[in-house]
Amino acid sequence: MITLTGIILLLVSPAVGSFLGVLVDRLPRGQDVVRQPSACRGCGAKIPARDLVPLLSYFLLRGRARCCGAKIPARLPLLEAGAFLVALLMLLLAQSDLQLLLGALFLWLLLALGATDATVMRLPDPLTALLLATGLALAWEDPSRSLTAACLAALGAAAVFWGIRIAYFHLRGREGLGFGDVKLIGGIAAGLGAAQTPLAVLVAALLALGFAAAQALWRQSPLSATTPLPFGSFLCLGAALVWCISL
Numbered sequence: 001m002i003t004l005t006g007i008i009l010l011l012v013s014p015a016v017g018s019f020l021g022v023l024v025d026r027l028p029r030g031q032d033v034v035r036q037p038s039a040c041r042g043c044g045a046k047i048p049a050r051d052l053v054p055l056l057s058y059f060l061l062r063g064r065a066r067c068c069g070a071k072i073p074a075r076l077p078l079l080e081a082g083a084f085l086v087a088l089l090m091l092l093l094a095q096s097d098l099q100l101l102l103g104a105l106f107l108w109l110l111l112a113l114g115a116t117d118a119t120v121m122r123l124p125d126p127l128t129a130l131l132l133a134t135g136l137a138l139a140w141e142d143p144s145r146s147l148t149a150a151c152l153a154a155l156g157a158a159a160v161f162w163g164i165r166i167a168y169f170h171l172r173g174r175e176g177l178g179f180g181d182v183k184l185i186g187g188i189a190a191g192l193g194a195a196q197t198p199l200a201v202l203v204a205a206l207l208a209l210g211f212a213a214a215q216a217l218w219r220q221s222p223l224s225a226t227t228p229l230p231f232g233s234f235l236c237l238g239a240a241l242v243w244c245i246s247l
Contacts, residue, residue: 006091006100010084013104014054017083020112021076027124028116042070054080075115082111093247098141103247106134106191107240113184114236123180123232128187135190150190157189157197158182181232188239196242204231204238 019033026033038047045067051057058077065072086107094100109131117123132154139150161182168176189197208229216222 002091003097003100005097006087006094009100009104010087010091013084013087014080016087016108017080017111018052018054018076020083020108020115021073021079023112023124023127024075024079024116024119025073027126028120028122040065040067040070043068075119079111079115083108086111089244093244095247096141099138102134102138102141103243106131106138106243109134109187110236110240114230114233117180117230117232117236121178121228121230123178123184125180125183128180128183131184131187132190135187135192138191139193145193150193153192153194153197154186154190156194158186161185177231181235184232184235188235192239192243192246196246200238200242201235202238203241204234207237208234 022033022038026036038052039045040047042065045065047065047067051061051066055077058072058080061072063072063074064070087104090100090104090107094103109127113123113127113131116127135154136147136150139145140147161177165175165177165179165182185197185201188200192200208231211234212227212229215227
C-alpha cells in the first residue's frame with residue numbers, strides 16, 4: 001500500500017532508528033532521552049548535527065567519533081537500517097494508513113526491546129508499556145479482533161510466564177525468566193492475539209536453542225543450563241516474524 005503516509009514513514013524511518021538507538025543506550029542507564037543532547041561516550045563532547053545524519057554519518061566517520069576517535073557502537077547503524085526495513089515491510093504489507101503506522105510502531109518497539117536485551121540483558125519498563133499500548137491499539141484497529149480479547153490474551157500470557165518464572169526459581173533455585181520477559185509477553189500477546197502468541201514463543205525458543213548450540217559449537221564448549229541468554233531478544237524476533245506472516 002504505497003500512500004503519501006507510507007512514503008513519509010519510509011523517509012523518516014532512519015531517524016526513528018537513530019532515536020531507537022538513544023532509547024537502547026539511555027533507558028537502561030536511567031538517563032533523559034529527550035532533553036539531553038547527544039554526547040560522545042568516549043570523551044563527553046557534544047556531537048555536532050553534521051555527525052548525527054542517520055546511516056551516512058557512521059560510514060563517513062568510519063565508525064569512529066570525530067572528537068576523540070572512540071568507536072561508535074555498531075548497533076546504531078543496524079537500528080537505523082532495521083527501522084528503514086520495518087517501514088519498507090509495512091509499506092508492502094499494510095492494508096490501511098492506520099495499520100501502517102501502528103504496525104511500524106509495534107515492530108520498531110520490538111526492535112528496540114530486542115536490541116536492549118541483547119546489549120544489557122534488560123527490558124525497560126517504558127518500552128514494554130508502550131508495546132502493550134500499541135498491541136491493544138492494533139487489536140482495536142483490526143475488525144476481526146476485540147479489545148477485550150486482546151486484554152485477556154495479554155493478561156493470560158503474562159500469567160503463564162509469571163507461573164513459569166516462579167516454578168523455575170523454586171525448582172532450580174535461580175532466576176530463569178526475568179520479570180521484564182513477563183511484561184514483554186503481555187505486550188506481544190496484545191498485538192498478536194491468544195492464537196498466535198504460542199507460535200511466537202515456540203519460534204523464539206527454537207531460535208534461542210539454535211543460537212545457544214551455534215555459540216557452543218563456535219566456542220567448542222558444551223551447552224550449559226547456566227549460560228545466560230537474552231530470551232527477550234528471541235521473543236521479539238519470533239513475535240515480529242509471526243505478526244508479519246499473519247498479515
